[in-house]
Amino acid sequence: MIAIVNYGSGNIRAIGNIFDRCNIAYKVVEKREGFSSEITKLILPGVGAFDETMGMLKESGFIEPLNELVLIKKLPILGICVGMQIMSNHSEEGVLDGLGWIPGSVKKFDKEFIPYDTKLPHLGWNSINLTRESAIAKNLDLDIGFYFVHSYYYDCIDEKDVLAFSSYGLKFASAINRENIYGMQFHPEKSHQNGTKLLLNFAKL
Amino acid sequence: MLRPRIIPCLLIHNKGLYKTVNFKNHKYVGDPLNAVKIFNEKEVDELFVLDIDATVEQRSPDFSLIENLAAECRMPFCYGGGVTSVEQAKKIIELGAEKVAISSSVVDNLSFVKDLSVSIGSQSVVVVLDVKKKQGLFKKGHEIFTHNGQKKAKVDLLSLVESLNQLNIGELVINSIDNDGKMNGYDMDLAEKIRSHIDVPLTILGGAGSIRDIELLISKFEIIGASAGSLFVFKGKYRAVLINYPTREEKEKLLLS
Numbered sequence: 001m002i003a004i005v006n007y008g009s010g011n012i013r014a015i016g017n018i019f020d021r022c023n024i025a026y027k028v029v030e031k032r033e034g035f036s037s038e039i040t041k042l043i044l045p046g047v048g049a050f051d052e053t054m055g056m057l058k059e060s061g062f063i064e065p066l067n068e069l070v071l072i073k074k075l076p077i078l079g080i081c082v083g084m085q086i087m088s089n090h091s092e093e094g095v096l097d098g099l100g101w102i103p104g105s106v107k108k109f110d111k112e113f114i115p116y117d118t119k120l121p122h123l124g125w126n127s128i129n130l131t132r133e134s135a136i137a138k139n140l141d142l143d144i145g146f147y148f149v150h151s152y153y154y155d156c157i158d159e160k161d162v163l164a165f166s167s168y169g170l171k172f173a174s175a176i177n178r179e180n181i182y183g184m185q186f187h188p189e190k191s192h193q194n195g196t197k198l199l200l201n202f203a204k205l
Numbered sequence: 206m207l208r209p210r211i212i213p214c215l216l217i218h219n220k221g222l223y224k225t226v227n228f229k230n231h232k233y234v235g236d237p238l239n240a241v242k243i244f245n246e247k248e249v250d251e252l253f254v255l256d257i258d259a260t261v262e263q264r265s266p267d268f269s270l271i272e273n274l275a276a277e278c279r280m281p282f283c284y285g286g287g288v289t290s291v292e293q294a295k296k297i298i299e300l301g302a303e304k305v306a307i308s309s310s311v312v313d314n315l316s317f318v319k320d321l322s323v324s325i326g327s328q329s330v331v332v333v334l335d336v337k338k339k340q341g342l343f344k345k346g347h348e349i350f351t352h353n354g355q356k357k358a359k360v361d362l363l364s365l366v367e368s369l370n371q372l373n374i375g376e377l378v379i380n381s382i383d384n385d386g387k388m389n390g391y392d393m394d395l396a397e398k399i400r401s402h403i404d405v406p407l408t409i410l411g412g413a414g415s416i417r418d419i420e421l422l423i424s425k426f427e428i429i430g431a432s433a434g435s436l437f438v439f440k441g442k443y444r445a446v447l448i449n450y451p452t453r454e455e456k457e458k459l460l461l462s
Binding site: 144149150187190 | 206245248250278279281282301303326327328375400406407428430453
């Protein structure tokens, strides 16, 4: 069963609604004790600032069980937006350490390189380009892409961890993946058919 | 490639969906949830839903309506109307909206934006300013109104816009009361003036009567939000109610122009 991790950040409802429509079983984990043995996959949503998100995760007591399920039991996990960014070592947005699951740091877009009058946040529908084939990215319309809203991006140390990139002044990692760990900078839960397909692909992994 | 956003804006009045002209002459358009379902099928970029009664009636947002709308929306959903506290905004996000729009509460109190940004994240804070051309022979520029265009705000438009830009809000929506429901095109001068004062995302609302109007806005400003009410709920010169939205092919053509 898929567990949507609810530590107080992110649009839990929108993700659940998609699974409801597609008849996919899931549970929302709100307490440490909720990480039961029936869980086979995890979704880590996130909205807002890095430190606030890490702080809430810490306060919930979720970091230890998550580390065990992700790093030892190797359950597939999908981080969304800030839920992806906290998989890094640190972020320019805050002072707290990230989870450190995929080596890298989170940086702010440099306004100088953004070729539009609108600078930040990077907001709207943008295309993605896959760096390799992946089961989670099957049958997506890459050109239409996904809905983004963020001012910071994940800078991977190892380029091999970048699953897809997009352009906003510079090429940045719009999806990352290392082994069982996946992160999406965009919002699949708000990206129409592409988003539904991606969440279903994840459910089938 | 990042695309400009084309955003239907729906108005809630007496629990139904209505469309106005110059913020008056409310015409019933249908059921909000049904409209959302159709907009899902049409894969709209985003959706704004504004409750135009809440502030005037001095009541809090209708949370059960928001919950129902958010559950239905497969696109990013922005709710506005009657939001006066951080707690209300938080609840709206928890119910599944992406963004919360505020208007009169920011005109009264700029620090409300700061408080909201801290609690729901600045990317989720949308400020909607309803503006009207200054009346009088020698007067230039626009002024801000609240309470459905009934109450003139004391604060100067451009200085408020600059302050909002400093606060890194997620998006600024400029809604022209003069052009509302007229379907004669956007106020391009107003859009240009606002654009030159800010670098946060800008959305223009009020006046779009055809895809061509959207095309003009996009070809001039490139990355901008083009929002419309009448255009996406009416068809033809007799304003027959028909929910519509450009197809993917039509949108691609818009971007090439």
